[in-house]
Amino acid sequence: MLQKFGFSQYESKVYESLAATMQPMDASMIVKQSGVPKAKIYEVISRMVEKGMVLESISEKKKLYTALALPLVIEKLTAEFQSDIQELEQLRLQKEIVDDRVWSLKADASIEAQIRQLLQEAKASIRYSSWKDDFQKCLPILEEKERAGIQVEALAVGEVLCSLKNLVIMEPSEEHVSLERFRLLIVDDAEVVFAGVEQNAWQAIKTRSQPFVRVFTDYFYHDMLLSKITNRYKDILMNDKEIMNQLLQLRY
Structure with a gap:
């Protein structure tokens, strides 16, 4: 009977x-x-006691054994089966990441398609920055995901009118000729896509590597903070040649 549930033939016979x-x-x-060989009986009983299928007691210096009640066995095996299913599900999730x-x-079109797909699949958070077009x-x-309760933080290079709550606008100055086009997307703190233009063609990297995710997350907040500071203290910074010269060296 118990062999269907992973017990040996001898274990099943003892129970x-x-x-x-x-x-x-x-x-x-x-x-x-039971018909279990005498040489094997103590080993088999011991395993069944360890598995909680057999109870043992000592009476007048003799060990006695009884079976766990069948309703309790059903409950036990059901609970263990559910636990095994959960472990398999967790293993599947681990393999996915x-x-x-x-x-x-x-290719620009492929990069755009990849970004749209990841945005659609986002379940908890989105960090996105790019030029306004x-x-x-x-x-x-982005607006749809925010309405659905997903945390959206964004930065746009150039003026954008929208309903996003956490949007920072970066307005590059005319002197900022070295600023290059880019796209950065971080989804659910788990996956990142960074794209830039090299030799007049879009190229991107995509990864779930956590060190890269953390680096690009820091990079995103660096841009957010720098944009906020520049927007708030623009007049002061414009008159500080040393700081402006360093800001103008930034490529992204």
């Missing part, structure tokens, strides 16, 4: 013999009732 009688039995009686390789991606393309999804 069935004990369950078939209302009286506790010692090892010798179990041997007679094991891929920490860095993938390269080329690229930003406008993703804006409907």
